[in-house]
């Protein structure tokens with residue numbers, strides 16, 4: 167018979183193993199208790215708004231979900247569970263997200279001053295030249311000075327009026343481009359996304375440094391590669407600014423650059439500067455040669471960069487690049503995104519498209535293009551604009567705000583140094599405000615006095631308050647003029663073989679929520695070609 171008894175050595179080894187195991191179990195149990203205590207104390211602070219549970223180190227970063235889903239959508243789903251004011255610990259950053267009109271009013275109006283700053287994130291460091299641009303600068307004297315220059319030199323009502331001729335010229339070039347492309351492509355299928363984006367980048371190039379970047383009538387002297395690089399930079403910038411970069415939330419992991427964000431930001435630097443730096447240097451030389459500063463253009467304007475260079479402003483090249491990038495990026499992608507979403511929805515709703523074109527026929531007729539002055543007489547077009555901005559706000563989470571001091575929101579305590587997001591997307595789709603909120607229905611605005619200037623907190627595409635979009639009075643006429651002319655000049659239909667109901671509305675991830683896939687559409691002239699082509 168086999169002897170199963172253990173020897174003395176084996177007994178010792180066995181009992182030492184048992185002791186090790188017990189010690190391990192004890193440690194694990196204590197760790198769990200400690201973790202629960204820490205999390206309990208974090209998560210049980212009833213003075214803070216509700217939100218997903220926070221874990222040590224990562225906080226509730228996990229709740230942002232996959233990177234392929236736009237954060238505005240994810241936050242909208244979470245707001246259904248936690249309510250219109252939610253609190254997250256994203257890594258080490260306390261973060262609040264407001265998702266209805268009442269909370270947005272509290273944040274942007276009652277606590278406008280408290281939330282007037284911006285958090286310091288990697289994108290602001292690199293794109294914003296150490297947070298010196300208007301978009302990324304924290305509140306304080308520098309921000310106030312830059313925003314004043316910005317609104318005074320570029321976006322005052324008088325300046326916006328002076329730029330009307332440029333808007334018309336660029337809208338016309340867009341129409342000619344669409345016409346030519348429809349002639350060259352099979353079945354008249356045109357990549358609308360690409361043409362509208364280029365048109366708006368051209369427009370911003372003209373107001374910032376008097377140069378058109380793309381197309382036959384490009385006037386920039388930079389090599390085409392530099393122009394393409396800049397375009398790539400603009401598109402990449404809006405994507406990267408919208409990402410939740412782990413290094414911003416868990417500073418200890420920043421050096422690992424887990425998502426490759428910092429690496430991408432550094433790689434983009436030459437694309438960002440290759441075009442702008444030589445232009446600024448050219449302006450500096452001109453400014454030295456011209457006593458009394460820059461000459462006005464025939465239309466009474468001064469280029470934006472010229473004004474910044476010659477203003478005795480003492481602004482460095484970096485400061486000027488930062489502000490130029492604000493305008494080039496902020497002004498081009500958002501406006502073209504609004505246009506592409508309008509056309510997407512009109513292709514999906516042929517009855518609305520027809521109503522818009524009938525209105526254009528009766529107000530404008532078919533023997534001329536739409537002019538800016540016509541837009542005030544196109545009520546249905548204005549309804550389409552509001553409805554598009556409600557359903558598809560180009561900047562759906564605005565740009566994160568940052569609080570200087572403790573305050574209360576919806577009765578909850580919000581600690582100082584909290585990052586705040588206004589979920590403009592959720593507000594536009596709030597069933598408590600809007601009937602059938604996910605349905606595209608421009609007539610809901612027919613007799614409505616609601617406007618998009620930041621006074622009505624249920625429709626906030628340009629946000630509101632101190633950090634509200636300074637470009638609104640420029641963006642709206644541009645958007646309306648481009649859209650009205652595209653609808654007026656062309657018959658629109660989905661590409662052959664695609665049913666209008668199947669036109670997709672998938673959204674891209676980024677600070678600007680554009681279409682994920684380029685908008686392709688079949689276009690044929692609706693008014694005589696010579697009217698479209700005439701200067």
Ligand code: HEM
Pocket residue numbers: 300301302313492493496497498500501504559560561564565566567627628629630632633634635636637638640641642645
């Ligand atoms: C349809 C077009 C546009 C939309 C929907 C839009 C929307 C927005 C939104 C939501 C913000 C964030 C406000 C906040 O953080 O509370 C913003 C900021 C900004 N926008 Fe626009 N924008 C558009 C066009 C423009 C244009 C054309 C320009 C310049 C010419 C511009 C320049 C800026 C700047 C500089 C900021 C930062 C303001 C600050 O931090 O104080 N935007 N925009």
